[in-house]
Structure formats: C-alpha cells, structure tokens
Amino acid sequence: MNKKKWFTTALSFVIATVLLAGCGDNKDAQGNDPQASAGKAVKLKLWGAVPVEAGPQAVVDAWNEANPDIEVEYIRYVNDDAGNLKLDTALMTGQDADLYINYTLTRLQKRVDAGVALDLASTGYDIDAQMGPDAAQWKINDKYYGLPTKKNMAFIWLNKKMLDEAGLPVPALDWTWSDLKEYAAKLKKDNVYGLLQHEASFTATIDGTIAGLGVTKADGTSNFDNDLWKQQFTMLHDMMFVDKSTPEYGEQLTSKMPVDTMFLKGEAAMLSAGEFIFRNANNLTEFPHDFQIAFATIPQVTADQKDYKYSGGLGDVLSVNAKSKNQEAAWKFAQWYADGGMLPMASGGRIPSSKSVDNKQAMDLLLKGVEDKYDVDSMNKVVFGQFESFQLSVPQQVLDARKEEYEKYFLNKQDIDATLASMAKRHNDLIKN
Template sequence: MKMQKVTLTLLSAVLSVGMIAGCGNSTNGSATKSSNAPATDAPKKETATLTMWGGVPAESGPQAVVDAWNAKHPETQVKYERFVNDDAGNLKLDTALSVNQGVDLFVNYQLPILNRRVDAGYALDLSEFKEYNIDDKMGKDAASWKIKEKYYGMPTKKNISFVWMNKNMLDAAGLQMPALDWTLQDMTQYAAKLKADKRWGFVQHTAGYSNIMDGVSAGIGFTKADGTSNLDNADLKPAYEGFFNMMHTDKSMPPLGEQLTSKMPVDTMFLKGESAMLGAGEFVFRSANDLKTNPRSFKIAFATIPKASKDSKDYKYAGGLGDVISINAKSKYKQQAWEFLKWYADGGMMPLAAGGRIPSSKDVNPDEAIKLLLGANEATYDIDSLKKVVFGKFPTQVISLPSQVVDARREEYEKYFLKNQSLDVTLGATSKRHNEFLKQNKK
C-alpha cells in the first residue's frame, strides 16, 4: 500500500511537470522554438532594375558604363536598350514611353523632340531634386535645353562641330592656323589655296550645311518680333553665298548635286587626303582613330565653324551641349534613376569619350577625356588646336527649329546650291514655308 502510494505520488509529479511543459508550449511555443533556431535574415530589399534607352551602340561605350555601375551597385542594376536616332527609332521610344513599358531613363538628341516628350508628360521635372545644380555643373550652355525655365533632362556631353584640317597641307601651302573667329570668306580663301588636282579644298558633311545659317539665326532670332518667320533675313545671305561660291566659282568644294548623287563619303575622303578640310562633328574621331582602316601620315588640326561674315551680329557657334538624359515621369525608380544619372554625368560616362563623346561636367578632367578620345593616336593630332576648339569659350547654340522646318529649309537651299533657283527666291520660299508651319501649329 505504501509502495502504491509512492508510485502514485511520483506519477502525479511527472504528470504535473508534463502539464506545465505543455502549457508553456501552448502559450509561448514560437518563442521557445525561435530561441533554439538560427536567427532569421531580415527581408531582402528588392533590386531596382533600370532600363536606359540611348542611340549609341552598346559596344561603343554604353555597355562599359552600365557594367561599371552594376559592379558597384548591386541594389540598383541598369540595362541598356539601344534605339536608332532617326524617325523610326524615336517613334519606337515614344511608343514605349506611352505605354510605360521598360523605360526609366532615355536620351534626347534634339530639342524639339524633348519638347514633344515634355508636352506628352513623359519627362520628369528634375527640379524636384535639390542637391545638384545643373547650371553650375554643366555651365551656361546647359540653359539652351531648359523648357519653361526648367530642366526635363540633363545635358551630359559637349556637342562639337568644327572644321577638320590637314595640318601637313596647311603648312605646305604656307597657311597659318585660322583665328578662332574666322569667317566663311576666310575659309573660302583657304579652300581655294588648298585645292589641287584630285584634291578638294573643303568638303562638308551633309548634316552640317545649316550650321552657319543657324549660327546667324540664333543671334538675330528665328522669328521676328511679330512672331513671323525671320528665315529670309538678309544677314543670312553670306551663309548661303559662301558655299555656293566654293561650289560653282572657285570649284574648291564638290557641287551639292555631285555629293548627293554619288553619296560622297566625305569623312573617308578627308582621311585619305582627298580633301584638305572637312566640316563635320566629333563622330569622325571613330574613323580617324581607326588607322588600320583609314591609314594616314598627316596630322589633324581643328578650327571653329566659321562665322557667316565679320558683320554677323551675336553669332552663335554650332555646338553647345547634347545627349540630354531624361527620367521617365512614370518610372517607379525615380530616385535610383537620379542617382545613376548624377554618377553618369560626373564621370561615369567616360568610356564614351573614346567615341568622341566628351563629358560636359566640370567635375571631369579634360586632359583625361582627351587621352581617352585619342588613345594611342595622340601624336597624329594637333593637341593645342583641339583644346582651343573643344574646350574654348564661345557663345553656342542648339538648333531649336522643329524638324519639319529644318526639312523645308534643306529642300529650298538644295535648289539654290543646285542652281535651280536664286538666293532671294530661296530665302522667300523658306520663310513662307516656315510661316505656314507657325500658323498650323499656333498654340
């Protein structure tokens, strides 16, 4: 009996302990379990993946840029999407923006196109970011890209148009490097002295025929005070007459008709020594630095695009800033896109310098940019003239004419250079077509 009582007592104690343990598990089981298990990781942050659209082939610098960023920013990754900077390519980008599909940042190459995207609500007003001063970083030329006094994109590169010069031919002709403010009449005289058998004095890339016209119009205004076209202003005549005289009087420049029908490769002609001077932009560096494809034994020097005449008032040189990068107003990663954009502008874009895209930020070392631009070919260039032209202080302009007016003007000046109509008729027809556009698009 006594043994039975002890056994019951022990059994009662065991059951009591079990009940207590059971109660503990039921009320604080998770805490007990977690105290014995490894600590759980904090929730992982979502990786922000940005897509940047640009017109430069990925292998020409953009891929190296995003690879460098991605290696240091695992929390924000960037993909590059290339679009061709033509009507079809810009339509492709605009379509993607309209449906908000895969666009966080995008590059604008023409002011009228950026204007259109701002009106459509695609581009974010960058004034919401207060810690970065675009005017201070990029200089006064950046203001050309303001829309309603605000930035809807950040200019990131120097837009450079200039005259490429065969320094060896210049020296052989006894010609000095031209002054920075030389005129179209000066260039006409140089071209006449530099021409020779099987060699033009000057060739002009088709995209740059209007550079001098725009330089004049930027100073006097594309429209008059009453809002009508100013593209028939008499101050524009020297810009037309200089090219006409080189084509048809001095014959130091190919006639435009011959250039268009033969699809004349003016860049290659200059690099082969078939022309002493070339009017073109920084994009020629890609070919000029490819000495395997374009071998040459001469040194290249640089001059500014000439003024229309010594009397040109408030003339503005072709150039300014370009590659204006906007943030999609509907991107869900606006802050991350802004951080990338600042990094890109202040030096991250340096891999593009090898292809001629010189960063415009004051934080970028110009000597470093030139070294990347020229690579191992530095000895084949006149560095002093390059620095004066590329980093000189000139009043510049970014073309603001809508593409429809640019096309209409080109159609009219081609008739003049082809000797199909007089200069006065050309200017009058250009002004008339501009006025028609202004009337149709009056807001």
C-alpha cells in the same frame, strides 16, 4: 469600308492597345515595378546614338558590375529622322526605353510636349551648379527635362599636311565663309575635296547667325529671309557647282557619303563636324592616317558680322522617360552617368560637363596614344576654347520646313530668292498657327 480606311482603323486600335497596356502596368507610388522588391533585378534600357563599341558598352558594363540590382542595356539608334521616330515610338509605349539621350533642343521639346520626359525638379540635383551656366540653354519653360552631360562644339577639322603643302596657315579664329571658300578651292585636287560637311553641321553657320540676329524680326515675322543666309547659301552653292570644291548636295545625299571616313583617308582637306569624329580619328586600327589634324572654328558669314554665336555649349542631354516603370532606378543611373560614369566616352570626344569629373582625366583619355596626331595649338584654341554658344530654340516642324526649302536650292529646283521667300513664308505660317 474600303481597305485603306480599314487598315488605318485597325492600326489605330493596335497602337491604342499597346499604349493602354503600357499605362496599365502595375507599379507603386514611386513609379517603380513591384517585381524589383521580389528580389529580381530592375532592367533598364538606355537609348543613345553612339556606337556601342565607342564607349557605351564599357559604361553599362561598369554600372552593371557595381549595381547587380539594376541592370542597364544599351540600345543604339541612329540620330536621323528614322532613328528618332523609332525612339519616339519606344518612348510612347513606355516598354522599351527608360532613359534616352537627346542631341538637339527641338527633339527634346517634342518629347516634353509628348509627356515622355521627366521633370527633374523633384530630384534635388542642382543642374546649374553642377553643369555650369550653359546648361540653362536646355531649359524648357524654365525647367530641366534632362541632364546636359557633355561639352559640345562643332568645328572645322583640317588636314595639316595638306595645309602645309598648299602654303596655307591654320585659319584664324574669326575667319569667314569667303576665307573657307578660298581655302577649299586651293586645297582641292583630283579625288580630294576641299571641304566635306557632316549632315549635323550643315546648318551650323546659319544657325549661329540667326541665334545672333533673332529668329524673328522686330515686327514678329520670320527672319529666315535675311541677307546673311543668302550670302552663305550662295557661296556654298558656288562651291558645289562652280568651284567643285565640295560635293554636290544631291550626290552627298543619295550616296550617303561617309564624310568622316573620307577625311581620315585623305579624300578631303577639311571637314565640318563635331567632336564625335574623335571616336574614329583616335581609332588608328580602323582609320590609319599619317597626318596631324588641326582645328578651326565654324566660320561666320562676314568679317563685320555682329552677335554671331557658335554651335556648342553642352550636349548629350540624358532624360528619364516619364512613362518608365522604373523612374527611381533610371534616375539613379542618370546621375551616376553624368557625374563620372560616362568617362569611358571621353576617348571618343565626349568630355563630361559635370564639375564632379576631373577634366584632366578626361583630356588624357581623349588623347591617350594619339598625342602626335593633333596640332596642339589649334586644338587648345578651338576644341578647348571658350566661345559664346547657343541651342537653337524653334519647333522641329520649323526646321523641317526650312530644310525642305533649302534642299530645293541645293538640288537646283528653285533659285536662292525663291528659297528664302519660301522659308520665311512657311515659318510665318507656323508662327500664326
């Protein structure tokens, strides 16, 4: 047996041993560790992507003080491919992750398929009534495998001071990518980008477009080669390589640009990102800035575009690991968290979705001490506005294939027509399989 084959066999044996050990743990019929009945505190591990100091530690401290019989430890993972792989590995063993927060429907779908997300039907908790109609976007096979705990939206953050200096008004709600491209060109200066995009928001426009058009055409084939995607990708490519109003994709990728920090330091006039940036924008000690922040919607591709939807709705879906030894205790924490326990997260932009939470209390926490740092009118219209939203429901491998192809275009390794054709072909191959 060659070394490579021996290593693969040995690794498979180790993984199988760990999984069997996890499955063989002693627990009662309710899925709870009998050690808890011996007077020992049940210990739970909660995984999430928010830095511990931005709210999660305050949440678990409050819980642990009020519930000495159930001790929760927060583990932070980075919400990227490597971080999600780390979480998925912990979930499969059933040893190191009792609760976890999902940030995309595709990741949750993968975990449901792997059998590590508990079906919440038997809990008796009415998610539709408690969270509202947008919660249904997170159903998988008409079932809930997690609690959508927060109101969610991506938008454009704008440096109001730079807008005023350039004589530009806060954009209208129905602005387009042509408008954004023009704004970025007028706002760029030496050492100041017109636009930066957070990786999580890079595909917000094409996702909102396909949510309206349909992922597939009437004949069942891929719609990834649609003309609206071509127009938006082309404009963004021009902004990188012609206008130079936004970073070249390769540069942003390799340097791992801290785009939120750069925006708050005045190194960009606009930032495409979500409400999670509030945790830094409100931290004036580490991120001091002397400008007001205004807000605009993620622009659609064209003014006459039909059925465009906005990346938003509800998010931060808290799931219980179906392999956890302490499912009952984990569910008790999950319900508490969703129905008000998560309030310390509001100062970082995470507004609870549960009707049990006083919205005014959450808004007050969000703006406490920084009321003068935001343009109130645009904040009310965009951040607290009501828009038709979506959760893109396609398998993760489809998104991975799409990303591999559009990266080639933005790295100048293939042209736009080849990119769209390849995305559609790979999507069609996955549909067939």
